[in-house]
Amino acid sequence: MRWLTPDEQHAWRSFVRLHERLGGRLSRLLQAESSLSAADFAVLVNLTDVPEGRQRYQDLARALEWEKSRMSHHIARMAGRGLVVREECAEDGRGAFVVITEAGRAAIEAAAPLHVEAVRELFLDHVTPAELRVLAEVSDRVVGKLDEDVS
Secondary structure, eight states: OOOOOHHHHHHHHHHHHHHHHHHHHHHHHHHHHSSOOHHHHHHHHHHHTSGGGEEEHHHHHHHHTOOHHHHHHHHHHHHHTTSEEEEEOSSOTTOEEEEEOHHHHHHHHHHHHHHHHHHHHHTGGGSOHHHHHHHHHHHHHHHHHHHHHHO
């Protein structure tokens, strides 16, 4: 067993604390200022990033790191609110797509400026451009390794 050194433990715990507090604060602000939860926002962001605003359930679940049951339940709730619809896949009778609706687009367009302002205020305004570049490099490297391990 390789235990964490004091420096590693400090860095790891600081990162976890940052992630939890920043995520929690952004989630609460998003919910208070829009009708979207952080999970809703994540789904809608992913759908607006793909052509035609549609993505296979399994690909969306993989992108969000969600289990199949969480994905199914959350998409059902979002569909009930008119933010997304489920479309069957013509080529694969077992597959289905999640598709953003006009209401979903309107919701993300209204929430995005509030989210960006909160990200700036809570995070970006407190780091230098050099720190931001290092953070992006480290994040990209670790995510790349995580993606390799899934493939």
